[in-house]
Amino acid sequence: MMIYKVYYQVSAKEVPVREKTQTLFLEADSEMDVRLKLKDRDYNIEMVQKLEGKYLEYEQNHENYKLEQL
Structure with missing residues (x-):
């Protein structure tokens, strides 16, 4: 499983x-898996970004980081 950052309305x-874009962090097997997990929500998904390495570490140390449990 990987961690993905989802940008959405x-x-x-x-x-x-x-200015109204929201973000959430989700653990999933792929980008398609992320979209399937969120399909029941009425989100306008702008972008799904896989996080790894230094970028993942940065996000995990940021105060807004909270992994969604679906």
Whole structure:
């Protein structure tokens, strides 16, 4: 399993606006697995990014890091 950072808008009906973009962190097998896990939420997913190495360490040390449990 890998950790992914998901950039999304709260509603799939909203036009993406950078200032309203939310993020969450999720453990999954692949980007497709991330999207499947989130399909029941009404999110407008902008981007799914795999985290590893130094970037993962940076995010884990950041105060906003919280791994979603699905």
